[in-house]
Amino acid sequence: MTRSGDDAKIISGEAPIVFSKACELFIEELTRRSWMVTMQGKRRTLGKEDVASAVMATDLFDFLVGMVASDDSPNSVHMQTLRTVGNKCAYKHVN
Numbered sequence: 001m002t003r004s005g006d007d008a009k010i011i012s013g014e015a016p017i018v019f020s021k022a023c024e025l026f027i028e029e030l031t032r033r034s035w036m037v038t039m040q041g042k043r044r045t046l047g048k049e050d051v052a053s054a055v056m057a058t059d060l061f062d063f064l065v066g067m068v069a070s071d072d073s074p075n076s077v078h079m080q081t082l083r084t085v086g087n088k089c090a091y092k093h094v095n
Contacts, residue, residue: 033058
């Protein structure tokens, strides 16, 4: 996709399309998992706490954990996974 080296300033024509699709799939997966948390809470509005819970419960999103929940934040979300069966998880928010 790119030339290696410090002076590389161009990317191939296909790269933006690949990056765009990767972003689309990433957001779709994060939204789907967040929505599962929302539904398990018997709510119909997805909130930032649902996104944080989904991030914390999914190994794939480990690189985001520090962004969604820090112990210094008054709005940090602490979550415990109760069980995992296939793609379905049960979550419990812990204070």
